Every structure is written in structure tokens, then in C-alpha cells.
Amino acid sequence: MALEHALLIALREQPASGLELAKRFERSIGFFWSATHQQIYRVLGRMDGDGWVGVTEVAQVGRPQKKVYAVTALGEEALADWLGRPTHTDGLRSELALKMRGASFGDRGAVLDVVRAHLADHAVRLDHYRQLMLRDYPEPAVLSGLDLDHYLVLRGGILTEETWIAWLSEYLEAHA
Numbered sequence: 001m002a003l004e005h006a007l008l009i010a011l012r013e014q015p016a017s018g019l020e021l022a023k024r025f026e027r028s029i030g031f032f033w034s035a036t037h038q039q040i041y042r043v044l045g046r047m048d049g050d051g052w053v054g055v056t057e058v059a060q061v062g063r064p065q066k067k068v069y070a071v072t073a074l075g076e077e078a079l080a081d082w083l084g085r086p087t088h089t090d091g092l093r094s095e096l097a098l099k100m101r102g103a104s105f106g107d108r109g110a111v112l113d114v115v116r117a118h119l120a121d122h123a124v125r126l127d128h129y130r131q132l133m134l135r136d137y138p139e140p141a142v143l144s145g146l147d148l149d150h151y152l153v154l155r156g157g158i159l160t161e162e163t164w165i166a167w168l169s170e171y172l173e174a175h176a
Contacts, residue, residue, distance in 0.1 A: 003043045004052070006033045008071055008079040011053060013146065015070035018044055031125075031157055044069055052078055100171055112175060119168040126161035129154060 006029055010021055021044075022037045035043075047053045052075030057065040071079070096118055103111040137143065137151045 003033075003035050003039060004047055005079065005082050006035070007040065007043060007047065008052065008075055008082075011069055011071045012076070012079065015056075015068050017066050017068050021069075031129075032153070047075065051075070103175075108175065112172065115168050115172055119165060119172065122161050122164040122168065126158065126165060129158045129161060133158065 006025075007021065010016065010024055010029060016024065018037070018041045022035075022040050025033075025035055025040065044053065048055055048069070051072055053069045054072050056068045056070070058068050060066050096114065099111050099114060133151075133154055137147075137154070140148075140151050140155075143151050
């Protein structure tokens with residue numbers, strides 16, 4: 001997937017400025033597709049040049065005009081085409097898994113400390129995702145369309161974090 005597609009999805013949900021998009025990436029999309037502010041602005045410029053997005057300048061009081069991006073018909077076509085293409089299965093590529101596998105060849109205690117730190121990070125993420133679930137989707141059975149899609153991606157994040165926690169906990173227990 002290219003950043004272009006993540007931006008097209010975000011802009012189909014709601015037109016936004018580059019700064020607003022960067023904030024949305026930090027709050028939600030960035031949990032599964034990350035991008036820096038610079039990458040977002042660079043790709044928005046390219047998408048504008050390709051005709052995938054249009055720009056409207058909005059006046060602001062006491063500040064320079066804000067550029068608000070929205071998806072064009074050409075961008076909608078590009079997104080629909082990409083959405084319909086087969087997706088390759090993502091394999092696990094984890095520096096942590098490599099360290100766990102190679103722990104016998106170095107300082108196992110240091111590796112266990114790294115695993116504990118990751119376990120704590122995943123626990124914080126899981127708690128955050130669960131709070132979002134309770135706040136935003138208290139009744140998942142009534143969801144449909146875009147809300148259902150958002151809920152199911154969040155649910156996937158919860159299941160992923162639960163899996164990481166179970167795996168890392170098992171590793172630490174085995175070496176206790």
C-alpha cells in the first residue's frame with residue numbers, strides 16, 4: 001500500500017488540511033500505517049499534481065490561508081481501483097522476534113528486559129484501543145457502513161495487541 005491510498009481514504013472520510021491529516025494519522029490511521037508530516041505534505045503535493053485531490057484555500061484570522069484537500073473524481077477512481085486489487089499477505093517482520101530467537105547467543109537478561117518493555121507498550125496500546133471501543137462503539141451490533149469498518153479495524157487492533165501480550169507473556173514465563 002502506498003501512503004497515497006491511506007490519504008485518499010482519510011480524505012474521503014473528511015476533507016482536511018495537511019496538518020489535520022497529520023493529526024488524524026497520530027490518533028488513528030497511524031496505528032497501522034505511519035507517516036511523517038513531511039511525507040504527508042510531499043505526497044499531497046504529488047496527488048494534487050496527479051489530479052487525485054483538489055485544494056481549496058480557506059482564509060484564517062491572523063494566520064496564513066489554510067489549504068484544504070478533497071478527493072477528486074480521478075482520486076475516487078484510483079482509490080476504488082486500489083481497493084479492488086488483491087492484497088499480499090503481510091509476513092511478520094519483527095526485530096523483537098529476532099532478538100527473542102537469538103537470546104541464547106547474548107545477554108538473555110537484556111533481551112528479557114526488551115521483551116518486558118514491549119509487553120508494557122502493548123498493554124498500554126490495548127488499554128487505549130479498549131477505551132476507544134467503549135467510547136466510540138458502545139453498541140457494535142447496530143453499526144453499518146463506515147462506522148462498522150472503523151469498528152472492525154479497531155477490533156483487529158485489539159486482537160493483535162492481545163496476541164502480542166499472550167506471546168510475550170508466554171516467552172517471559174518460559175524464561176522465569
